[in-house]
Amino acid sequence: xxxxxxxxxxxxxxxxxxxxxxxxxxxxxxxxxxxxxxxxxxxxxxxxxxxxxxxxxxxxxxxxxxxxxxxxxxxxxxxxxxxxxxxxxxxxxxxxxxxxxxxxxxxxxxxx
Amino acid sequence: xxxxxxxxxxxxxxxxxxxxxxxxxxxxxxxxxxxxxxxxxxxxxxxxxxxxxxxxxxxxxxxxxxxxxxxxxxxxxxxxxxxxxxxxxxxxxxxxxxxxxxxxxxxxxxxxxxxxx
Numbered sequence: 001x002x003x004x005x006x007x008x009x010x011x012x013x014x015x016x017x018x019x020x021x022x023x024x025x026x027x028x029x030x031x032x033x034x035x036x037x038x039x040x041x042x043x044x045x046x047x048x049x050x051x052x053x054x055x056x057x058x059x060x061x062x063x064x065x066x067x068x069x070x071x072x073x074x075x076x077x078x079x080x081x082x083x084x085x086x087x088x089x090x091x092x093x094x095x096x097x098x099x100x101x102x103x104x105x106x107x108x109x110x111x112x
Numbered sequence: 113x114x115x116x117x118x119x120x121x122x123x124x125x126x127x128x129x130x131x132x133x134x135x136x137x138x139x140x141x142x143x144x145x146x147x148x149x150x151x152x153x154x155x156x157x158x159x160x161x162x163x164x165x166x167x168x169x170x171x172x173x174x175x176x177x178x179x180x181x182x183x184x185x186x187x188x189x190x191x192x193x194x195x196x197x198x199x200x201x202x203x204x205x206x207x208x209x210x211x212x213x214x215x216x217x218x219x220x221x222x223x224x225x226x227x228x229x
Binding site: 004034036041042043044045046049089097098099100101102103104105 | 116118144146153154155156157158161203205207209216217218219220221222223225
């Protein structure tokens with residue numbers, strides 16, 4: 001079965017630095033890969049979607065890469081701010097009626 | 113943007129009680145909604161896919177008689193946890209996806225914290 005791994009340890013960085021989060025998966029590549037942000041006690045909020053034939057996607061300070069050879073996606077937040085502190089989830093869309101398979105998330109803490 | 117409203121946000125009740133959770137898409141129609149549960153520090157685990165006008169599709173290991181799903185309209189799906197026990201305590205989250213192409217993101221409700229005493 002498909003498995004997803006994200007950095008299990010929390011990531012602590014200084015304000016202004018770039019945060020890089022990793023999402024690795026096994027087996028076959030998804031049709032789409034999505035990244036979400038989740039704050040404590042809240043539902044996830046959609047950030048970015050990247051297709052299997054795309055290498056990179058950007059949105060403001062966010063950048064996502066997708067390497068189907070390495071079976072890996074990287075999520076970058078440039079010029080990070082304390083308000084970026086949250087848990088970030090990657091999710092695979094296997095093109096099966098919209099079902100998503102979520103990673104366990106990486107907790108990011110940006111210190112002022 | 114697309115908004116999904118989930119109600120109630122928190123429930124505390126005695127063992128044996130049945131609890132109903134509502135999930136509404138406020139400004140779009142959703143033929144498909146999804147129900148997840150999430151334990152602390154863990155991933156969202158898909159429980160079932162709710163389809164408007166038809167039976168829900170449950171993931172392996174999820175008891176359909178325990179977790180009743182009804183998707184009676186294009187904007188409302190409900191999850192009923194029947195005869196809840198302490199092990200059912202968890203964070204339940206619904207999501208909805210706009211109709212159209214398959215690469216639509218999911219829009220999540222803010223979850224329901226269920227605590228069974």
